[in-house]
Amino acid sequence: MKELMTGNEALAYGAYLSGVRVGASYPGTPGTQIMEKFASFPGVHAEWAPNEKVALDVGIGAAFAGTRALVSMKHVGLNVAADSLFYAVYTGLNAGLLIACADDPGMHSSQNEQDNRNYAKFARAPMLEPSDSEEAKQFAATALEMSETFDTPVIVRFVTRTSHSSSVVDVDPDAVPPPATEHKPYKREIGKFVMVPGNARRRHPVVEERIGKLREYAETTPLNRIEPGNDDWGIVASGAVYQYAREVFPEATFLRLGMVYPLPEKLIREFAGRVKKILVIEELDPFFEEQFRLLGIPVAGKDVFPIVGEFSPALIRQAAIKAGILPAAVSGFSAAPALDIPVRPPILCSGCGHRGMFTVLKEAGVVVMGDIGCYTLGAASPLEALHFCGCMGASIGVAHGMDKGGIPDRLVAVIGDSTFFHSGLHPLINTLYNQGKTTTIIADNGTTSMTGHQDHPGTGRTLQKQPTVKVDLERMVRGLGFNKVDVCDPNEMDDFRKILEDHLKSDEASVIIARRPCVLQSRERRTPPRIDPELCTNCGTCLEIGCPPLVQQEDCVSINEAMCTGCGLCVQVCPADAIRQEAK
Amino acid sequence: MKKIDYLLAGVGGQGTILASRILASAGLELGYDVKTAEVHGMAQRGGSVESHVRWGEKVYSPLVEHGMADYLIGFEMVETARWLTYLNNNSVTFINRFRIPPLLVTLGKARYPSEKEIENLLQSRGGEVRWLNADDMAKDAGNPAMAGVVLLGALSNLVGGGQEIWLQVIKRLVPARFVEMNQKAFLAGRGAGPG
Numbered sequence: 001m002k003e004l005m006t007g008n009e010a011l012a013y014g015a016y017l018s019g020v021r022v023g024a025s026y027p028g029t030p031g032t033q034i035m036e037k038f039a040s041f042p043g044v045h046a047e048w049a050p051n052e053k054v055a056l057d058v059g060i061g062a063a064f065a066g067t068r069a070l071v072s073m074k075h076v077g078l079n080v081a082a083d084s085l086f087y088a089v090y091t092g093l094n095a096g097l098l099i100a101c102a103d104d105p106g107m108h109s110s111q112n113e114q115d116n117r118n119y120a121k122f123a124r125a126p127m128l129e130p131s132d133s134e135e136a137k138q139f140a141a142t143a144l145e146m147s148e149t150f151d152t153p154v155i156v157r158f159v160t161r162t163s164h165s166s167s168v169v170d171v172d173p174d175a176v177p178p179p180a181t182e183h184k185p186y187k188r189e190i191g192k193f194v195m196v197p198g199n200a201r202r203r204h205p206v207v208e209e210r211i212g213k214l215r216e217y218a219e220t221t222p223l224n225r226i227e228p229g230n231d232d233w234g235i236v237a238s239g240a241v242y243q244y245a246r247e248v249f250p251e252a253t254f255l256r257l258g259m260v261y262p263l264p265e266k267l268i269r270e271f272a273g274r275v276k277k278i279l280v281i282e283e284l285d286p287f288f289e290e291q292f293r294l295l296g297i298p299v300a301g302k303d304v305f306p307i308v309g310e311f312s313p314a315l316i317r318q319a320a321i322k323a324g325i326l327p328a329a330v331s332g333f334s335a336a337p338a339l340d341i342p343v344r345p346p347i348l349c350s351g352c353g354h355r356g357m358f359t360v361l362k363e364a365g366v367v368v369m370g371d372i373g374c375y376t377l378g379a380a381s382p383l384e385a386l387h388f389c390g391c392m393g394a395s396i397g398v399a400h401g402m403d404k405g406g407i408p409d410r411l412v413a414v415i416g417d418s419t420f421f422h423s424g425l426h427p428l429i430n431t432l433y434n435q436g437k438t439t440t441i442i443a444d445n446g447t448t449s450m451t452g453h454q455d456h457p458g459t460g461r462t463l464q465k466q467p468t469v470k471v472d473l474e475r476m477v478r479g480l481g482f483n484k485v486d487v488c489d490p491n492e493m494d495d496f497r498k499i500l501e502d503h504l505k506s507d508e509a510s511v512i513i514a515r516r517p518c519v520l521q522s523r524e525r526r527t528p529p530r531i532d533p534e535l536c537t538n539c540g541t542c543l544e545i546g547c548p549p550l551v552q553q554e555d556c557v558s559i560n561e562a563m564c565t566g567c568g569l570c571v572q573v574c575p576a577d578a579i580r581q582e583a584k
Numbered sequence: 585m586k587k588i589d590y591l592l593a594g595v596g597g598q599g600t601i602l603a604s605r606i607l608a609s610a611g612l613e614l615g616y617d618v619k620t621a622e623v624h625g626m627a628q629r630g631g632s633v634e635s636h637v638r639w640g641e642k643v644y645s646p647l648v649e650h651g652m653a654d655y656l657i658g659f660e661m662v663e664t665a666r667w668l669t670y671l672n673n674n675s676v677t678f679i680n681r682f683r684i685p686p687l688l689v690t691l692g693k694a695r696y697p698s699e700k701e702i703e704n705l706l707q708s709r710g711g712e713v714r715w716l717n718a719d720d721m722a723k724d725a726g727n728p729a730m731a732g733v734v735l736l737g738a739l740s741n742l743v744g745g746g747q748e749i750w751l752q753v754i755k756r757l758v759p760a761r762f763v764e765m766n767q768k769a770f771l772a773g774r775g776a777g778p779g
Contacts, residue, residue: 108623165646166620246644314650341666342694344686346631551690
């Protein structure tokens, strides 16, 4: 039976069929749906961990216990989990461990476009890269077998266009995972699992020897293969880029690499001996190219294709034409005639609680250290309230550093609830411990909104929709030792303004929990306000909150009622009192 | 089996992802190899979004190439115009006569092009342009959020498959309580085309 699946879904399906019973992850585009899909299978335990490092430790623990495990994350999540990856490569495991990790070339929804193939080499963990959903399913099984054969975690790398592309997957409706009784017994092995220096020194040679064996494996695995064609150009590619390259060079000989680390030296030499010239097509870093050059094999690569951004068949074709590798296109499509198409960047939703918070922060003229989430959109016009966004959890520590570095007044950190649980707790403790006085605003909308409303430790529900303990943010920060803690709805702007000013005046570190449920999740609607055209002076003040339903007309501003959620924020900012709303 | 490349363009939240799933599944039912590509996450917060859907004997890339789209399905007027470079002189564009002004426009910092300008721009590629009032038609069927399904209905006349195949696919992919409504929206679109 054939079924359409995204790469994310297919990997989860393959992992499930291969007997994986424990999964852990933290959501992040483009990898989020791997764990969401895995959680839907019967008889598995799947969880959202507070962050990727915790998720990886959980996966490692499950594999120590003898149960196959899946851990998934986006590319930058592996930065957070890197410490655990490195020890797990030393200790090895007891049952298979698959780490699925999704890069985001072109940064559709990320703060950088790091190439995580480097992690495979850095940590000495083998890495596979599927080029479509059927391969994602198959590679899950291969990765788990490899993990057990070689006693190492195995990384399966995705990019946005393999994670979020759908293609046809062979589905056997009768297929079931092996029974749970096939469980490897756990036994205490100090030399293998306790990474004190003496033991770690004995494990490092094991790791290097293992990579040697994996290099041999790479020579013979069907994941790496030469696809014969015209030998004038030999193309080296993997993953989504392989698919693009196949369209642009339908006749060429290919070296198709399903295993991207370690690389098969003999196979590469065989390929090099067969073709006249080699073209390495890879997104982001010259990862293959450098290894070819180390083998003394000349290639064309980053001299033809860019090191930045996402590839596409069109980009590859244009670059190859420019380099004289392909003849110029015969027809040539005319360039678009000049017409200004207004850009449409993402924006905060109509009714979003972050809008009230940023409107007040901007008006207060404070320095705002931001973080990762929907509220990062507070940086954009017209709110323009955010001064910084770096990575998950950075806001609070950076704000404390700015405080100590000479900007002690009117400075706040803004972090979302899910991001706070991810990595906000430690810097918050640091601010308190090291006698800072930063005000930290936890923008609590009760969900992980940017990635599609995933649960977290503060929602009271698990990934598998079980009711669970709901970590109380206010009690938690009070428990840490914060005395100045307030909770308010940031869209009640007068309340929020008063609390903010009180906190800014204070000399102690403090926390404001700005709580308003995500409107996209709560679906809360009130009757839209009305604008009295007689009173509206068309001054544009309400437009400065950047709410999508407010549109400037010739004589006054109007409200698109279909888009309006009736939050009433515009009512509060109108200086002419022209926007009226029925009482709640 | 001839390849057919589709590009679906709209604003985050308009339902391009569901429409691309319906289109992809219909292709699979019709015996094609199928691939899609879409974008999630930050772009979905009211920004420009596009989905690629490709049918063919054997499809490699999930991404459509510039100048190679057979059909452009535009959920919103400027979003349709934005993907112009994917069209050629054989392309057919289905465009929803519907505006969601980008924030720059509502702030008075940019101008929303006129219907005529958008028509001329799309015509400049030499293909065919078909306008639909898909939001109104979807509203009549029960909910304006189904505009994409109306557009698919109009498209379905040109790309094969009896209506039963499409209605079955909708039934499989749409939550049970919305199936009837979506099928109605699809048939409204199918009735409106080809014209």
